[in-house]
Amino acid sequence: MLFGLVATAPAVGLAAVAVTRPKPLAAPGWALSPRRLRSGHIGDYVAWLPVGAGLLGALALPGILTS
Incomplete structure (x- = not known):
């Protein structure tokens, strides 16, 4: 159970950062052409x-x- 909590905490934190401040996690310039x-x-x-x-x-x- 402890391993599950330890693995979940960073995932929830990263998701919170991605939702609240998407600019630091935006795709780099080289990834924009494949996205098009x-x-x-x-x-x-x-x-x-x-x-x-x-x-x-x-x-x-x-x-x-x-x-």
Whole structure:
């Protein structure tokens, strides 16, 4: 139980800071261009799902082939 409280306290604190003062936790400049690729429409999720799955598959392929 103590571990749960110790793990929850920083999470609640960080969430409180993010809600009350979002500017210090804003995305850095280099992260803004990838964020522009996502508009929030369902088509974006449909398009990026195979891209992410393909990337994960490509990263896992060397480990699969050497086993």
